[in-house]
Amino acid sequence: MKNIIEIRNLNYGFSQKKKILKNLSISIPKGSIFGFLGANGAGKSTTMKMLIGSIPDEKKNIQIFGENLSVLYPEGFNRIGSLIDTATFYDHLSGWDNLMIISQLRSLPKSECERVLHLVDLWESRNLKMKKYSLGMKQRLSIAMTLLGKPELLILDEPVNGLDPNGMMEIRELLIKLNREEGVTIFISSHLLQEIEKMITHLAIISHGEIKFTGSIKELNELYRYSHIKIGLNDAQKHISEIPENYSPKLIDENTIEVTSRSKEDIIDLVRKLVLNHAEIFEIKSSAGLEEWFMEITKN
Template sequence: MEYLIQTENLKFKYSKNKTVLNNMSINVPKGSIYGFLGPNGAGKSTTMRLLTGIIPDDDNAISLFGKPIQEQLPYAFEKIGALVESPALYLHLTGYDNLKYIATLRNIELSKIEEVLELVDLTHAKKNKVKQYSLGMKQRLAIAMALLSDPELLFLDEPVNGLDPNGIVEIRKLLVKLNKEKGVTIFVSSHLLGEIEKMCTHVGIISKGILKYEGTMEMLSKKFNKCKIQVTLDDASTWVEKFTNKYDNVKQEDSQKITLNLNNVSEVPEFTRQIIQDGASVYELKIIEGLEEWFMNLTEN
């Protein structure tokens, strides 16, 4: 498998007593959408800054496109687009002129501007001043800037931060389109687990500077082969002790809800039949699984 990003025992400290990244080795396959996840303060933004050269990699632990990043600067960035911090937009200029400014600085043909405007669905607003843009439009314009050079690799740090639900969906659809139609490899940091689950092919989960998991979404689901369920019934407190004697990880969530683990999903019908036979009045039973549950398990433990 070809990897566009690799780190080997990447370390970083802001001070002698504050380790941010601890021997982190990540591998991002070419053609993937790689979701980089972690709680606040886990080291996501620091990693992004190291990968994009904003913070120097003094240990030479980072490789991009199969070569150490230090050997490629600044030329590697001809193949990279990045939106790492808040987009630097000129609010008094039009969307088109913001892109023209970047294209001129980077010696990119101006004909490329119309192409990226179409790609991010901003052609209709290209003559409007950016101060009139919504937050989602500004975010799409910033992504258009990153796409001007036809990058093979796109870095995005919290690209949907602060957007409303419609804006979030627009950005997700755009990223999936870029990946499928243009073949762009995307490394995206986010705390919105539901969006990552919908669009990413691979994930890396970091906690306190340590990589807790890396691989495909399918591999992650297989890692947690227990079946977690939530059952809603009358007077949960009377059932907690009974369940604790028979099942794993039993927790009372409120006066009516209990969560617990079964060995696998095939045990759900028998579990339901048994507790009803024992006299439980069951209002709801649902299986709890997915990225949010797996993420919490990895980062809390």
């Protein structure tokens, strides 16, 4: 199986006049960490709720493990771990007891609770009452709950939202570990682009219910690698008028000009032109990353 999730021409709205999702199509490769990126209200949570069946896929536009959701569920939940919105706990009970309640409901052995607590590095805190857990610890325990039963796929909606930088790093390292060492495919939504960029292998960018880009990080890099090129040179103000308008030149500071080009050949031509005009260039670098690409892709 090449793709673990296939969504084709998915439309959804709470009324006929206002669609939340518009002809949405994405493929999530098996073994990937797939980022589903968009601003708040773009349609991320609605899509993920449809994936787990809490909003019905009436026209059968979604397949997981090669099966329509109406065929996959409820047995398919044994192969999927999901965290949509915020998990709730019994605060007067320990982390261990909270896990045991879920494992018993699912007829899973006690050893599963021990396994997932070690995975999320909470074994030493297992007997601590939930009300004493930090937000980061609660988030890790939430992910531990999704890992009960050794799922092949995790569907996580904004798992680092509200965490401090250290908590974000812990969750990021955990997800990368699960993907690389356990072989779990992870479908993760977020609007925190700088954080998500550090872990994903593939992505889809959604804006106002429409997919604006989908593919691998490598493909995105190839598509936008020559945008937001910064040229460091002495007396930038003097030379900016020499740069053709098609490069969209922008003066950043007295020694920096930012340009956008279509290819490396365009950059070579521009640098040659500036050097022939006696520009003293000391640096050329791309300042673009996922955040800049996201803004470029979603601006229309």
